[in-house]
Amino acid sequence: MGKSGNIIFKYLEDKCKEQRITGKSVVVGCSTRQIADSLLLQRTNVSSILNRLCEDGKVLKTKGKPIIYYSNSSTEMKKEREKPLTNSSNFSNLIGGNKSLKKSIQQAQAAILYPPRGLHTLILGPTGVGKTMFAELMYKFAMEKEVISKDAPFISFNCADYSNNPQLIMAHLFGSKKGAFTGADKDRIGLVDKANGGILFLDEIHRLPAEGQEMLFMLIDKSVYTPLGNIEEKKSGKILIICATTEEVGSALLTTFTRRIPMTINIPALKDRTIDERFELICDFFKIESRRIAREITISTNTVRSLLLYNCRGNIGQLKSDIQLGCANAFLKFVSKGKSKIEVHSTDFSNNVRQGLVSYMQESQIVDKIIKEDIRLNFKPKGIKFQVESNSDLLPDNFYESIEQRIQELKNRGVDEDDINFTMSYDIKNYFNKYIEKFEQEINKEELSKIVDDHIIVIVEEFFKTASEQMKKIFPTKVFYGLCLHISSIIERIHHKKEIINHNLNEIIQKHGKEYGLAINLSNKLEKKFDIKIPADEVGFIAMFLCVDETSDDNIGKPIIVIAMHGRSTASSMAEVANRLVGGNNVYAYDMNLDKNPQIAYKELKEFIIANHQGPGVILLVDMGSLGMFGELISEETGIKIRVIEMVSTLIAIECARKALTNNNIHEVWEESKQSVAFLNNYNMSLTETYIPSKDNIIITTCVTGEGSAVKLKNMIEGAINIKERDIQVVAIAASDKKETFNTINTLSKNKKVVAIVGTINPNVYDIPFIPISELFLDNNYTRLRDIVSRIKTPADVYNEIFDALDKEITEINIREFQPLCIKFLDDIGENVIKYLDIYKVSGLTMHLACALVRLINNEDTPKCSKKEEIKTNYLKEFDIIKTLLIPLEKFYKILFSDDEVCHIVIIILEI
Structure with missing residues (x-):
């Protein structure tokens, strides 16, 4: 431990002793910020040192926010830590407690705290979601809040165990008198008796026969019950009943029974939990396995992707079981093959788990925010470490070498050919994206010509012009430079007779036929010019350059816009216009007939939002009446983030749709959209002028400092250059960042030709000149822009x-x-x-x-x-x-x- 570590540990130790002695703090310990401020150190450095101290066992920490760190130096301090915190709850450590389980926890706490002894509760949810654990947390919460005594019992009984023998199940629950039924050779004390003063948890309550449910009536209503075979004796019991079932309440339980259970709590299935929560669960289960075998476990990127995305029908229980199986397979290799460490790969899991990679192509935007290609997870018995695998030495021309190294690594691990092909078909996209990202900074053509044959540059330039015209889309400049260098390496590789294998070829041909066809045309030109034969696998790689799309139509992980309006097709028509103009297909419509009952409309709209939302939230646009109140109610009931804009217009719908494509924060989308519409109205800009330019050629002006600046640029250009006689129009767009600018330009370019972009952000669009604002101020004659305009035909x-x-x-x-x-x-x-x-x-x-x-x-x-x-x-x-x-x-x-x-x-x- 270094000097800073000693200082921080000494401060924390002294502070904990001081707090304990003076009794000034209910919670003994300090947060990272408290330590950093007191010692005048950087917060990030303090956090790093505290985590190392935790790994060494010198410091312990709480879960939740803020994290509190404790000195671990004395027995007295350990006892102090073991005391329950006055503001704590066993629920606070539950993954998803502030997200998908927030409402469930609030209901559970309300049920326990309701006077005089809490409310009987029914927990609903499919198999494996953790209903039993949730009931146990309710029990601990009841003890913590002194609703029941510290020694109050928690009795759990699965009604399925004796469901085929009603008499036996009654005897287990309520006790029985000797001779009450065949086999009853002695008096039996029932579970209800054992649970007196505490909680009785009845799992799979739907398997309890009707007579059993009826026998619970008296216990629930009067707190008394009768043991089996002893009608004369009535026993009393103060018991809180918690039931759980996987079935529909109406079809599995007596109405007279469910009427006596005032609180119903739904535990969501794993597929309805957020992906962040699933990641936390995965980490928790790997931590458990690391402690179980007392060894460090390293997890590959594809393992996490598979576990995040596979169809886990058995919910959390199955997820835990599958992780145990994967760790067992990895441990076997560790022992039998003499590995130096335990490494868990996607190939250590069943085919069902590995199928999660199939969904990665569609879910990559969400998953990559959690786990990226160059990060592996190390789970130690005392904590988790994110290990970054440096790729800084990868050069732009080693795309093939990266793939070959990965294939060799899989072969060395003994992975069979089918699994290699399966894994590589999903890894190739990641290698390709890494390759492209290396060209984020624009390369000068003069520099490019020093390392790439001029003939290649000319052929690729013609190729992209043809592709832009036929596909009606624009391409980032980095794609142009990337393809030039890639083709240079293709030619060299073919001359050296090196094999080229594309594990993604079939998918590219099936899903991107148009791009593959264009790639064939380019390959034919290259073959004629350089006297080579380009294999089909390489044509597939070339086609991937045309599939790079920073403005993907795939809205997974993006906010959605829902237009809800009165009328048979009012909302649908508006949504159609917004989707067509923005090109994002992220606007959905709910048409409410004028004679529809508001309660039915509420239920339909709620189900519609649940079915279509992508995670980040919903902007709900409504016209009038009860629809305006639905957003808050649906958000409260489902936990989905919803912001409402009333008095919807087509312009608002378009702005929301456009903003939502590049911003995951619905609150920012909501605020910025309203401001943009107010701006457009103030400047008297029509919908047509803003979104559907009337001329075939357009100059785009954009500015990050505000929409007004973009309009001023537009007015400056129109005042300085006469464009009325030409087929050209200046369009001002509001774009807060480079990605939004690119997205808007791409949408406009589908039907128009963008001849120049003037603004503060260079979106680096291939073959479209960018003119910075500074150039216009330094050149009052607008020479370069005037030259562009002069070449546009009338x-x-x-x-x-x-x-x-x-x-x-x-x-x-x-x-x-x-x-x-x-x-x-x-x-x-x-x-x-x-x-x-x-x-x-x-x-x-x-x-x-x-x-x-x-x-x-x-x-x-x-x-x-x-x-x-x-x-x-x-x-x-x-x-x-x-x-x-x-x-x-x-x-x-x-x-x-x-x-x-x-x-x-x-x-x-x-x-x-």
């Missing part, structure tokens, strides 16, 4: 280019006669069907119309539309409008568009 330029190209390709019709008719049709589509047609739709629709006219003029058959019935059913309005708008073309060319042709046009316009 709408007239765009149309002329399209029809010039058609004039060269199509000779069957006069394109100059077709041009005004087509432009009129496109303008009418914009006014009546879909408000904005981007350049790609304009080009595609123009080409399709010209070709359709040629077919009809030449009396050729129109291709059949496979979705005709679907379109006529679901898009009849749009179908009829387009059919009408085609009449001028039909009259001019004396032709008739078939229903199939109209359906083809609907598909192009609406992207069906």
